[in-house]
Amino acid sequence: GQQVMQIPQYQHVQEGEDFTTYCNSSTTLSNIQWYKQRPGGHPVFLIQLVKSGEVKKQKRLTFQFGEAKKNSSLHITATQTTDVGTYFCASAGLNYGGSQGNLIFGKGTKLSVKP
Amino acid sequence: DAGITQSPRHKVTETGTPVTLRCHQTENHRYMYWYRQDPGHGLRLIHYSYGVKDTDKGEVSDGYSVSRSKTEDFLLTLESATSSQTSVYFCAIRASSYEQYFGPGTRLTVT
Numbered sequence: 686g687q688q689v690m691q692i693p694q695y696q697h698v699q700e701g702e703d704f705t706t707y708c709n710s711s712t713t714l715s716n717i718q719w720y721k722q723r724p725g726g727h728p729v730f731l732i733q734l735v736k737s738g739e740v741k742k743q744k745r746l747t748f749q750f751g752e753a754k755k756n757s758s759l760h761i762t763a764t765q766t767t768d769v770g771t772y773f774c775a776s777a778g779l780n781y782g783g784s785q786g787n788l789i790f791g792k793g794t795k796l797s798v799k800p
Numbered sequence: 801d802a803g804i805t806q807s808p809r810h811k812v813t814e815t816g817t818p819v820t821l822r823c824h825q826t827e828n829h830r831y832m833y834w835y836r837q838d839p840g841h842g843l844r845l846i847h848y849s850y851g852v853k854d855t856d857k858g859e860v861s862d863g864y865s866v867s868r869s870k871t872e873d874f875l876l877t878l879e880s881a882t883s884s885q886t887s888v889y890f891c892a893i894r895a896s897s898y899e900q901y902f903g904p905g906t907r908l909t910v911t
Contacts, residue, residue: 792842
């Protein structure tokens with residue numbers, strides 16, 4: 686079945702450094718979604734990418750969807766302590782409807798930021 | 801947060817006892833999901849519902865059952881809790897663009 690692999694599993698950065706997490710699949714993805722989970726909290730939807738080569742920005746966060754739609758990345762510029770948490774990528778099935786619309790989650794990248 | 805609540809928020813129970821977790825939503829979403837989250841495993845789908853009385857299994861459904869008698873409520877039942885079911889349980893709804901919104905979670909400990 687469809688799987689999404691996420692790397693790295695952990696990342697420790699100094700405040701002000703950049704951070705990138707990668708999501709990879711062996712099969713073509715119909716879309717990619719990114720979620721953030723703060724420690725002790727619940728996953729929160731950040732963004733969805735659908736088009737090949739798509740790039741979207743949210744303030745210091747840049748999201749990319751690969752040209753072949755098999756990989757994606759989330760880049761944070763100049764991390765802050767408020768960026769601490771686990772970042773998950775997820776993808777729905779190719780047909781969106783029914784069980785194909787269910788999300789497959791990567792295992793997440795846990796980001797810690799040292800002040 | 802899409803008006804999703806979960807109850808209870810924390811529960812400690814003994815092995816072999818039945819446990820029911822409740823998810824309640826206020827925005828009439830058709831699709832609802834139950835996930836469990838464990839260290840090293842990320843989020844894994846237990847069961848989902850695509851309408852009243854319409855449910856199906858997810859990746860890790862063994863030992864769990866669900867029911868949805870009203871649009872707003874999705875119940876997860878552990879018929880006979882085991883220590884391997886100690887976890888954090890999240891309910892979620894699917895929004896119109898297929899993104900999901902999660903409830904605050906229930907931390908379940910089975911002793």
